[in-house]
Amino acid sequence: MAAVLSFGINRDGRDFVVGDVHGCFDRLQALLAKVGFDYGHDRLFCVGDLIDHGPLSHEVLDWLGEPWMFSVRGNHEQQLVEAFTRNEADWGLLSEHFAWLLGRPVHQQFEFALQLAALPLAIEISTAAGVAAIVHSGCVGGDWWTFREALRRGDAAAVRSALYQRAPQRAASVAGLQALLVGHTPVKRVRHLGNIWYLDTAAAKGGQLSAACLADGSVHSVPGRH
Numbered sequence: 001m002a003a004v005l006s007f008g009i010n011r012d013g014r015d016f017v018v019g020d021v022h023g024c025f026d027r028l029q030a031l032l033a034k035v036g037f038d039y040g041h042d043r044l045f046c047v048g049d050l051i052d053h054g055p056l057s058h059e060v061l062d063w064l065g066e067p068w069m070f071s072v073r074g075n076h077e078q079q080l081v082e083a084f085t086r087n088e089a090d091w092g093l094l095s096e097h098f099a100w101l102l103g104r105p106v107h108q109q110f111e112f113a114l115q116l117a118a119l120p121l122a123i124e125i126s127t128a129a130g131v132a133a134i135v136h137s138g139c140v141g142g143d144w145w146t147f148r149e150a151l152r153r154g155d156a157a158a159v160r161s162a163l164y165q166r167a168p169q170r171a172a173s174v175a176g177l178q179a180l181l182v183g184h185t186p187v188k189r190v191r192h193l194g195n196i197w198y199l200d201t202a203a204a205k206g207g208q209l210s211a212a213c214l215a216d217g218s219v220h221s222v223p224g225r226h
Contacts (some may be wrong), residue, residue, distance in 0.1 A: 010042075012041040044211075055225070058101075081116055
């Protein structure tokens with residue numbers, strides 16, 4: 001899979017970007033119902049960390065198989081992929097976060113790892129207002145076009161920023177974008193600082209699951225796992 005995927009304008013429906021799901025796929029269903037998601041025309045984009053913590057991480061394969069859902073890779077997906085690419089002993093010593101995976105048939109474990117390894121590090125979406133981009137955690141350097149080229153080259157600092165950087169949560173802008181949407185850094189409610197949107201509202205830890213609509217900037221939330 002390419003490090004960066006680009007999508008054209010959705011002329012027939014709406015585009016939503018959802019924060020860290022962390023295995024709360026039942027809450028994601030509730031969120032899509034709340035916004036009246038049109039499965040024939042709307043698109044759903046995710047900031048990564050689809051798995052772990054919540055009880056339904058095993059649902060991720062079915063969701064990623066849908067033609068209307070797309071996601072970048074988060075640090076939890078990256079950790080699983082890295083364990084898979086090392087030796088069998090490392091795979092068997094995964095943290096408690098991956099207990100949901102180790103209890104499943106071996107062939108399904110391989111399916112999960114291969115599917116998550118195929119996720120890009122960044123997504124770009126054309127909108128009427130300009131380009132919106134998604135990474136899991138952050139954009140080092142403050143200029144999108146420089147950053148995306150570094151991701152494509154496999155630059156270690158850029159990849160680390162995309163997967164692990166804790167956002168400072170202060171007003172800032174990333175040049176070249178209408179909006180940058182990130183997760184990873186938990187917030188009580190969706191924050192919009194400069195042109196950076198923080199969407200991880202701790203769905204698996206007693207918070208909410210939240211999404212932003214790119215068409216009008218509206219924010220929608222449902223209670224998370226309690």
